[in-house]
Amino acid sequence: MSKVFRVPLPSARGGATTAPRAPQPAATPPRRGIVAGCLSPHPPHLIYAENPPQNEPRSTGGWETLRWAYERLRARIREVHKPDVLIVHAPHWITMVGHHVNCVPNPRGTSVEPIFPHLFRYHYDFHTDVELGEVIADEANGLGLVTRKLRDPRVRVDYATIGALHLVNPAWDIPVVSLSANNNPYFYSDASLEEMEVLGEATRRAVEATGRRAVLLASNSLSHLHWHEEPELPEDMEREHPYNNHQYRWDMKLLEAIRRGPTAPLRELIPEHIEATASETKAGSLTWMLAALGWPKVGGDVFGYGTIIGTGNAVVEWLPEGSQHG
Numbered sequence: 001m002s003k004v005f006r007v008p009l010p011s012a013r014g015g016a017t018t019a020p021r022a023p024q025p026a027a028t029p030p031r032r033g034i035v036a037g038c039l040s041p042h043p044p045h046l047i048y049a050e051n052p053p054q055n056e057p058r059s060t061g062g063w064e065t066l067r068w069a070y071e072r073l074r075a076r077i078r079e080v081h082k083p084d085v086l087i088v089h090a091p092h093w094i095t096m097v098g099h100h101v102n103c104v105p106n107p108r109g110t111s112v113e114p115i116f117p118h119l120f121r122y123h124y125d126f127h128t129d130v131e132l133g134e135v136i137a138d139e140a141n142g143l144g145l146v147t148r149k150l151r152d153p154r155v156r157v158d159y160a161t162i163g164a165l166h167l168v169n170p171a172w173d174i175p176v177v178s179l180s181a182n183n184n185p186y187f188y189s190d191a192s193l194e195e196m197e198v199l200g201e202a203t204r205r206a207v208e209a210t211g212r213r214a215v216l217l218a219s220n221s222l223s224h225l226h227w228h229e230e231p232e233l234p235e236d237m238e239r240e241h242p243y244n245n246h247q248y249r250w251d252m253k254l255l256e257a258i259r260r261g262p263t264a265p266l267r268e269l270i271p272e273h274i275e276a277t278a279s280e281t282k283a284g285s286l287t288w289m290l291a292a293l294g295w296p297k298v299g300g301d302v303f304g305y306g307t308i309i310g311t312g313n314a315v316v317e318w319l320p321e322g323s324q325h326g
């Protein structure tokens with residue numbers, strides 16, 4: 001197996017339709033580095049239900065409890081974390097060879113969800129923290145990962161990246177670094193998350209080296225079995241419930257462990273949860289984010305949980321060691 005698939009682990013620890021707002025530097029809070037990590041799933045239904053101006057389809061609402069959870073997270077980011085960059089890892093920018101970092105200064109275009117184009121046709125226009133993106137790629141390369149800096153300005157940004165970023169910051173006034181999902185693990189029956197630990201370490205080093213104040217976004221749903229037929233009204237909440245009780249119970253098992261803390265046991269539990277529920281965390285976003293945070297000893301704050309076409313989704317915030325939820 002080539003090093004594209006396996007690398008030695010480090011021995012140590014571990015747009016809007018109109019013109020977007022130009023990124024503004026945050027007021028200068030004292031702490032630098034990674035100030036929070038969030039599980040921030042991207043189902044297009046949540047954006048469809050919100051009816052933002054950037055998205056073409058219109059809805060009558062739906063999935064409110066998850067959207068309220070995102071409102072809490074938005075307030076935390078705006079009022080407490082005040083990051084000068086959002087770093088997102090999302091499973092639908094699939095790169096078969098290596099980990100890619102979007103280094104295009106101003107991606108803009110239309111992102112369409114291929115299975116739900118009637119729900120998600122989103123016009124985006126945002127700014128990349130190119131300097132940080134380049135340092136992440138360099139650090140990852142230095143740790144043995146196959147990496148690439150994406151420079152093509154014609155890139156069409158995937159809906160998982162756009163979805164998470166909109167749900168966390170619909171104003172798009174914070175610069176972004178976007179990481180691809182090297183989805184080789186999908187060729188194997190077991191999750192292969194070791195590389196995500198390395199990518200997390202590289203991300204942390206890059207944030208510290210550049211003096212950024214960063215919030216990390218892991219754009220993953222949890223249990224991932226889903227319906228194959230859609231109601232006539234997509235947001236008909238009478239039809240929305242867990243795919244089955246087995247999937248729901250496993251999501252609760254994972255979330256109870258998350259709430260309880262510390263995060264170290266999640267290294268074992270995440271692969272078990274993937275095996276039991278076909279969880280989207282198989283793409284590695286959650287493992288990347290927790291590794292970047294240094295597998296904190298504290299639990300995560302679960303802002304909300306709900307299902308979308310039967311899949312499990314949770315909005316969760318972790319703080320690094322020495323921080324407290326408030």
Ligand SMILES: [Fe+2]
Nearest residue numbers: 091092160280
């Ligand atoms: Fe997805």
